[in-house]
Amino acid sequence: MSNADISRAQSFTDELLRWEIRGPGDTANAMRRIATRSALPFAKLWALRYRPPKEIASHVLARIEAAHAAELQRQLRKLAHDVQVTAAVAGPAHRAVRAGEALLRAADGGPEGAGAGVADADLGSNRRPDRKRDPGLNDLPLWRALNEGE
Numbered sequence: 359m360s361n362a363d364i365s366r367a368q369s370f371t372d373e374l375l376r377w378e379i380r381g382p383g384d385t386a387n388a389m390r391r392i393a394t395r396s397a398l399p400f401a402k403l404w405a406l407r408y409r410p411p412k413e414i415a416s417h418v419l420a421r422i423e424a425a426h427a428a429e430l431q432r433q434l435r436k437l438a439h440d441v442q443v444t445a446a447v448a449g450p451a452h453r454a455v456r457a458g459e460a461l462l463r464a465a466d467g468g469p470e471g472a473g474a475g476v477a478d479a480d481l482g483s484n485r486r487p488d489r490k491r492d493p494g495l496n497d498l499p500l501w502r503a504l505n506e507g508e
Contacts, residue, residue, distance in 0.1 A: 367414050367418070367419050370425075370426040372407075373426060373429075374392050374422075375392070378391060385407075386404075389404060396424070402418055437461065441455055
């Protein structure tokens with residue numbers, strides 16, 4: 359396998375860990391949860407994180423990609439639920455609802471709206487999002503927008 363495959367596996371693993379880690383010191387436990395849920399060897403996840411291998415087996419890469427796709431869909435379902443709750447509380451015209459709906463439309467391949475930068479950063483690009491400019495799916499608590507002044 360090429361270096362591009364290893365980089366892609368590392369990127370997907372990093373995103374999976376970012377979504378799974380519950381706090382400081384939880385990296386190893388998060389890797390174990392991901393390994394259990396996606397039927398991947400813990401040692402492979404650990405190696406991708408701390409000691410990049412020279413090659414990666416195609417079946418391991420396929421499982422990492424499948425785990426990433428499943429987690430991405432779970433994150434989008436959580437976002438859709440948060441958008442519904444926020445719309446019920448703040449109304450459908452609230453800017454947090456509009457931003458969440460734009461992100462969901464961009465994830466579905468619809469017309470790109472205000473959330474296109476966030477969608478590009480978290481829904482397929484291998485680069486890390488700039489947290490100051492583009493909050494990720496985990497970093498967009500819609501309830502926080504309710505407490506901000508408009």
